[in-house]
Amino acid sequence: QSIMAPGGYSLVVGDSAQIEARMNAWFSGQDDLVQAFREGEDIYSLFASDIYGRKITKTDKTERHVGKTSILGLGYGMGADKFKHTLKVGKPSVSMEMSECRDIVNLYRAKYAEIKSNWMLCEGMLHDIANGRERIYGCVSTSAEGIRLPNGMYIRYPNLSQGDDGFTYTNRSKTVKIYG
Numbered sequence: 001q002s003i004m005a006p007g008g009y010s011l012v013v014g015d016s017a018q019i020e021a022r023m024n025a026w027f028s029g030q031d032d033l034v035q036a037f038r039e040g041e042d043i044y045s046l047f048a049s050d051i052y053g054r055k056i057t058k059t060d061k062t063e064r065h066v067g068k069t070s071i072l073g074l075g076y077g078m079g080a081d082k083f084k085h086t087l088k089v090g091k092p093s094v095s096m097e098m099s100e101c102r103d104i105v106n107l108y109r110a111k112y113a114e115i116k117s118n119w120m121l122c123e124g125m126l127h128d129i130a131n132g133r134e135r136i137y138g139c140v141s142t143s144a145e146g147i148r149l150p151n152g153m154y155i156r157y158p159n160l161s162q163g164d165d166g167f168t169y170t171n172r173s174k175t176v177k178i179y180g
Contacts, residue, residue, distance in 0.1 A: 074108040158170045
């Protein structure tokens with residue numbers, strides 16, 4: 001009730017279901033995953049089935065949660081330590097041995113190799129921005145301003161700099177590390 005449409009207007013709420021995973025797969029050229037989305041597959045259950053070696057459905061709440069956490073986190077470069085922690089603090093809470101977490105990370109990276117390859121391309125974009133290079137990457141481009149999206153808007157990284165452990169930028173006067 002905090003947002004109300006004025007008289008004569010309607011407020012419409014939309015949910016772009018799984019948009020992060022869908023866009024990551026599409027931009028990375030992970031065509032098998034894009035096709036699974038196109039066919040209406042439950043990709044969280046599909047990947048959980050690969051993890052557990054048996055068919056997982058939406059009724060397998062805990063196993064599907066592991067699949068969902070995998071698709072959403074590992075797709076953006078999450079490593080085994082963070083994966084283990086994310087599962088533990090999630091709902092439902094899932095405890096896994098570190099070796100299991102490493103196996104799942106490796107499984108994801110092998111199965112979705114195009115997504116993994118895309119991480120290097122994205123890192124290249126950060127180098128371009130930091131060095132003020134203009135370059136076209138499919139439907140986006142880079143410049144000193146940031147990553148230019150197809151609609152002309154930019155993803156900006158003010159004061160982008162590279163250190164020994166990756167890139168940082170400034171957001172609301174705070175230094176932010178870019179992962180993955």
